[in-house]
Amino acid sequence: MSLDAKTVLRTARLARIGLAPAEVEALQKDMGSIIDWVEQLNELDVTDVPPMIGTGLAKPRLREDRITDGERPDDVLSNAPDREGPYFTVPKVVE
Amino acid sequence: MSTPFDYTLASARDALRARKISARELTEAHLSAIERLDGTLNSFITTTPESALKAADAADATLAKGEGGELCGLPLGIKDLFCTNGTRTTAASNILRDFVPPYESTVTSNLLRDGAVFLGKLNLDEFAMGSGNLNSAFGPAINPWKRNGSDEKLVPGGSSGGSAAAVAAGLVLGATGTDTGGSIRQPAAYTGIAGIKPTYGRCSRFGTIAFASSLDQAGPMARNLQDCAILLRSMAGFDQRDSTSVDTPVPNYEAALNRGVKGLRVGIPKEYHADGMPAEIEALWQQGINWLREAGAEIKEVSLPHTKYGLPTYYIAALAEASSNLARYDGLRFGARVKADSLDAMYEASRAAGFGEEVKRRILLGTHVLSSGYYDAYYLRAQKVRTLIQQDFLKAYEDVDVLLTPTAPSSAFALNEKPSDPVQMYLNDVFTVPASMAGVPALSVPAGLDGQGLPLGLQLIGKFFDEETLIAAGHVLEQAASFTHRPTIHAGNPA
Numbered sequence A: 001m002s003l004d005a006k007t008v009l010r011t012a013r014l015a016r017i018g019l020a021p022a023e024v025e026a027l028q029k030d031m032g033s034i035i036d037w038v039e040q041l042n043e044l045d046v047t048d049v050p051p052m053i054g055t056g057l058a059k060p061r062l063r064e065d066r067i068t069d070g071e072r073p074d075d076v077l078s079n080a081p082d083r084e085g086p087y088f089t090v091p092k093v094v095e
Numbered sequence B: 001m002s003t004p005f006d007y008t009l010a011s012a013r014d015a016l017r018a019r020k021i022s023a024r025e026l027t028e029a030h031l032s033a034i035e036r037l038d039g040t041l042n043s044f045i046t047t048t049p050e051s052a053l054k055a056a057d058a059a060d061a062t063l064a065k066g067e068g069g070e071l072c073g074l075p076l077g078i079k080d081l082f083c084t085n086g087t088r089t090t091a092a093s094n095i096l097r098d099f100v101p102p103y104e105s106t107v108t109s110n111l112l113r114d115g116a117v118f119l120g121k122l123n124l125d126e127f128a129m130g131s132g133n134l135n136s137a138f139g140p141a142i143n144p145w146k147r148n149g150s151d152e153k154l155v156p157g158g159s160s161g162g163s164a165a166a167v168a169a170g171l172v173l174g175a176t177g178t179d180t181g182g183s184i185r186q187p188a189a190y191t192g193i194a195g196i197k198p199t200y201g202r203c204s205r206f207g208t209i210a211f212a213s214s215l216d217q218a219g220p221m222a223r224n225l226q227d228c229a230i231l232l233r234s235m236a237g238f239d240q241r242d243s244t245s246v247d248t249p250v251p252n253y254e255a256a257l258n259r260g261v262k263g264l265r266v267g268i269p270k271e272y273h274a275d276g277m278p279a280e281i282e283a284l285w286q287q288g289i290n291w292l293r294e295a296g297a298e299i300k301e302v303s304l305p306h307t308k309y310g311l312p313t314y315y316i317a318a319l320a321e322a323s324s325n326l327a328r329y330d331g332l333r334f335g336a337r338v339k340a341d342s343l344d345a346m347y348e349a350s351r352a353a354g355f356g357e358e359v360k361r362r363i364l365l366g367t368h369v370l371s372s373g374y375y376d377a378y379y380l381r382a383q384k385v386r387t388l389i390q391q392d393f394l395k396a397y398e399d400v401d402v403l404l405t406p407t408a409p410s411s412a413f414a415l416n417e418k419p420s421d422p423v424q425m426y427l428n429d430v431f432t433v434p435a436s437m438a439g440v441p442a443l444s445v446p447a448g449l450d451g452q453g454l455p456l457g458l459q460l461i462g463k464f465f466d467e468e469t470l471i472a473a474g475h476v477l478e479q480a481a482s483f484t485h486r487p488t489i490h491a492g493n494p495a
């Protein structure tokens, strides 16, 4: 089943991805068919099955609370699409 | 040795130490092969000939003193998903087209520590999302293999398609790959090479661009399992900087190669007899069973009852994680920015322009299954089914030591045979995804050619951190198959 345009647009808004009208149409169909396909998981009874969050192989561990990196502002800024001195720039957010 | 392209990684290592060839000669030969053939194969996104030659000279100086790490002077390619300090790292995405990391991933720094020479960064599906290397902002990588009597361009598999193509064509002696749901094993099978997806937590994820963090695992791709074993020993190991890295010693995998399979219990999962699987693949699987039995293994049928739910579970879990991981590409601190009047408009325009079609579709699906009202129905349910899938494996391992299956349900397909329905494309990963979901190690070895002359792979799946048994059993298959075929496009072929 095709998803409605409203759902696609709402999701795109949440994901901060701008979509052209033709893309919305294609996504309604493709997302719809993928969602139909994953619905088969409803055949399974998962009562009392715990969710698997990770593989559980690594033991949680503590480390000493000390600084191990930093003081590299030029490295941090080296890929900035736009910068002013030691700052990243952003469009104006407050009037 | 007639040409530098007859070496495997292991024999090149030995030849370098014996000073039968220099690292410079080896590196120059491979760089010129790239120049000759990569216009056709498009397996590299970026080549780094200058730093490669410098590293080769340094390796020669070290080798001359009788010193040097395990990989000293060996030319490798790096999937362009591993951050390399000072060398652009794109994830095959427009959004990272000009990204130059100021740091090195743990896996690549391990390889450099051992003396490897990097020839460049290899093509892949954008953010490792795909099964054909067709989703690359730098164009598809091409399989060096051709169907008998045809010049049709075939995919090398994905997402580590550039790695697979470059190894198969002899442009590098080995390469790094990453595997989230099959991205090392399926391309290895499509190109007639070997590849290992280690246990989750074996190789550090630090500095590897994330797709689905609970599944992503780096591993080696090379001509055979001995070469993969050598690479894996270097790549693997505990890393403080990855919270899921497991602190367990790294064995000498190469030493496990000739252990044999006497008394090994090999499980054949009955659910892997997929509907519509080509008879040739069924036959090759049976052949693999016979090879292992003849070498002294005990064969048992086992059941992994949740196999058919592997793919839908993967496509919920992996996409949910991807939508969260890829939220960082906002055009603000790094990556491409599209200017706009407001912050939200800038995000939306930058991400619309920077991501390709499949990546957008996946981010949106991942966002959808995590959004309120759908989280429990999709994401939480998938995590529960993932538990059932893992339990299938753990249960099977009460009776057997390894599992044998085909790697993929088909051989390489043509670029223009790409299914238009995304679900059809996802079905490629039907045999590789379950092991990823469970976190267990798996490998693929080339085992034969199909009727069209294309390579087919067999997959072995093992117990947590038992890569050694996999390598030993895989080597028995390798020897029985004696797969020495070369693709149509190969550096060692006369021009």
Ligand SMILES: NC(=O)CC[C@H](N)C(=O)O
Binding pocket: B128, B129, B130, B131, B158, B159, B178, B179, B180, B181, B182, B183, B184, B211, B318, B429
């Ligand atoms: N990185 C991978 O392992 C990719 C697996 C699968 N082909 C996908 O598209 O997600």
